[in-house]
Amino acid sequence: MSKHVTPILFFICAIFAQAQSSSENFLEPTQDSIKKREFIKHLGNGYMPTRYFNFDLRYLIKYNQYEGVRTGIGGVTNDAFSEKYRLNGYGVYGFRDHRFKYSAGGGFRVDKKTNTWINLSYTDDLQETGSTKFLTDGRFFQFFEPRLLNIDLFHKLITKSINLEHQLNPKLFTEAEFAVSNIDPTYNYGYVLSNNIIVNSFHLSTAKVSLQWNPFSKFETIKNELKETKKGYPQFTLQYTKSFKNVFKSDFNFSKLDFRTIYKIGNEDEGLSEITLVSGITNGNTPLTHLYHAYPNNITKEAILQRFSVAGLNSFETMYFNEFFSDKFTTVQLKHYLKPFNISEHYKPQVVLITRYAIGDIKKPELHQNVTFGSLKKGYTESGFEINKFLYGFGLSFTYRYGFYHLPEFSDNIAFKFTFNVSL
Structure with a gap:
């Protein structure tokens, strides 16, 4: 198992470092520091925010003994899209079991x-x-x-x-x-x-x-x-x-x-x-x-x-x-x-x-x-x-x-x- 740990961990750490670097380049120093903190907070919760949709980093890459490498993409709509409705979903693929997995859903706020x-x-x-x-x-x-x-x-x-x-x-x-x-x-x-x-x-x-x-x-x-x-x-x-x-x-x-x-x-x-x-x-x-x-x-x-x-x-x-x-x-x-x-x-x-x-x-x-x-x-x-x-x-x-x-x-x-x- 250990031969798989190092490359996967390195890849995840590289994504984390790149995302943190991107946040610093994305936000100009003259912009409100609150926006930067919000961006970092989203990142810490596993989201890469965009205008209407937050990409979910949980589905980017993982590894287990049954699927081998599991990779995909997912996310959820944010408040800029709607404060009353939300859509969410993901799609992933396992390279060892050769099978797609997915989820699709949504919700609406009653109160x-x-x-x-x-x-x-x-x-x-x-x-x-x-x-x-x-x-x-x-x-x-x-x-x-x-x-x-x-x-x-x-x-x-x-x-x-x-x-x-x-x-x-x-x-x-x-x-x-x-x-x-x-x-x-x-x-x-x-x-x-x-x-x-x-x-x-x-x-x-x-x-x-x-x-x-x-x-x-x-x-x-x-x-x-x-x-x-x-x-x-x-x-x-x-x-x-x-x-x-x-x-x-x-x-x-x-x-x-x-x-x-x-x-x-x-x-x-x-x-x-x-x-x-x-x-x-x-x-x-x-x-x-x-x-x-x-x-x-x-x-x-x-x-x-x-x-x-x-x-x-x-x-x-x-x-x-x-x-x-x-x-x-x-x-x-x-x-x-x-x-x-x-x-x-x-x-x-x-x-x-x-x-x-x-x-x-x-x-x-x-x-x-x-x-x-x-x-x-x-x-x-x-x-x-x-x-x-x-x-x-x-x-x-x-x-x-x-x-x-x-x-x-x-x-x-x-x-x-x-x-x-x-x-x-």
């Missing part, structure tokens, strides 16, 4: 004061098996997505959805969605239904309701829009998912309840402690695609240097991909950012101490055919440290796996990787 939007979308793409996304998370952008490089377990997903966004009050944001999906795993998989019929691909009709509560954040109305001006902690996210059997030919009847809380104490300049707790539980016949995998980030190779890759932000670095799946789980991650070394104005490396814990279980693993995985019911533990921003945004990460799931071969419990941190 500006409560930021209420109704959105429609059609998506034909891939999704990582065992992953969970909260609707209210909205947009998340990284110039470089570490875990994506090593993921190989995907399922094809064709989804038609209708979505409602609504701000109940400044500190409570809600989102609801109804979706109809056709799911086809890209790997050999079968699920045994109650009537002993094995399905390899299936239909799902799901309803989701998600709540994001930030009780300690501060908000202000800027240009007639409510914006979060200061993040306060803890923050809480809750999501309920229900799949309806026989609705639009849906094959499964299950429910999921997911919860996350994030708490931060201090600040990165003087020392910061961060606690993240994520928990989820499913009930009913739930296929592997919708179970939990605890976000592993280690590839199955014999030698430590063969497993040398990039550490994720909130992933278990010593847990191997597809090693565990659960229908109920909880993870706790503790991070402590030491005060940065103030070597110079632009060179301030920082040490981060990390401990992660995961526990989970699965009731009937025998219903999942042609796949082999373990249970987390004994509790999984790893600890380590990172040295971030050591050189041009790059750093190093060292993590050790111990406890009940400690492996017989000492070197198999070690994850040695590099980190990448860039901020605008």
